Amino acid sequence: DIQMTQSPSTLSASVGDRVTITCRASQNIVTWLAWYQQKPGKAPRLLVYKASFLERGAPSRFSGSGSGTEFTLTISSLQPEDFATYYCQQYNSYPYTFGQGTNLAIK
Amino acid sequence: QVQLVQSGADVKKPGASMKVSCRASGYNFIDYYIHWVRQSPGQGLEWMGWINPHSGGTNFAPKFQGRVTMTRDTSISTAYIELSSLRSDDAAVYYCARSKLRIAVSNLPFFDYWGQGTPVTVSS
Numbered sequence: 001d002i003q004m005t006q007s008p009s010t011l012s013a014s015v016g017d018r019v020t021i022t023c024r025a026s027q028n029i030v031t032w033l034a035w036y037q038q039k040p041g042k043a044p045r046l047l048v049y050k051a052s053f054l055e056r057g058a059p060s061r062f063s064g065s066g067s068g069t070e071f072t073l074t075i076s077s078l079q080p081e082d083f084a085t086y087y088c089q090q091y092n093s094y095p096y097t098f099g100q101g102t103n104l105a106i107k
Numbered sequence: 108q109v110q111l112v113q114s115g116a117d118v119k120k121p122g123a124s125m126k127v128s129c130r131a132s133g134y135n136f137i138d139y140y141i142h143w144v145r146q147s148p149g150q151g152l153e154w155m156g157w158i159n160p161h162s163g164g165t166n167f168a169p170k171f172q173g174r175v176t177m178t179r180d181t182s183i184s185t186a187y188i189e190l191s192s193l194r195s196d197d198a199a200v201y202y203c204a205r206s207k208l209r210i211a212v213s214n215l216p217f218f219d220y221w222g223q224g225t226p227v228t229v230s231s
Contacts, residue, residue, distance in 0.1 A: 044152070044221060049207065094166070096168075100151050101151060
């Protein structure tokens with residue numbers, strides 16, 4: 001199975017900050033990567049797919065980049081509603097796997 | 108609007124089986140794969156498998172092969188997952204999720220709509 005490793009596991013930031021979350025794959029996954037946001041008690045929400053394609057309805061302050069084994073999710077200017085947990089997911093190879101999550105908390 | 112509505116929370120004993128339903132509305136049920144993903148504190152998010160609602164075809168993660176069944180009833184736009192021989196580490200929130208792309212286009216498994224989740228407790 002492809003292992004997905006996110007860093008950091010926890011990130012403290014303030015409203016207005018620019019933040020970046022990294023996701024590393026144990027094998028080349030080309031650009032077959034999605035990012036999700038999850039708030040407590042809710043299902044994940046798709047933000048980005050194919051590494052850099054913004055899902056319809058996702059705010060433009062979110063952006064994804066990367067290819068191969070290293071990927072990033074960037075939030076250009078944090079808003080109060082962005083404090084949540086973020087997950088990456090590879091869909092290059094079966095079985096499809098997720099990162100362990102990055103908890104974005106208010107500083 | 109697209110909605111996936113799941114059955115309610117359940118409590119099972121070790122060794123028993125669980126069955127969770129996922130009723131779709133707001134789109135043509137047979138046009139999109141339904142996947143099942145579970146989330147537990149110990150394992151995070153785990154992809155379990157998919158069902159093609161049009162054909163009934165399925166594919167499961169190796170970890171769950173032999174214990175999982177996925178079915179659908181197209182007359183009521185509902186997908187089901189059954190997991191047998193439950194263990195304590197099967198305690199999780201089970202989600203159904205829809206593939207973003209139509210079956211006719213691709214089975215790239217990333218998910219644009221999710222059910223609300225069904226908590227399953229496994230306890231004697």
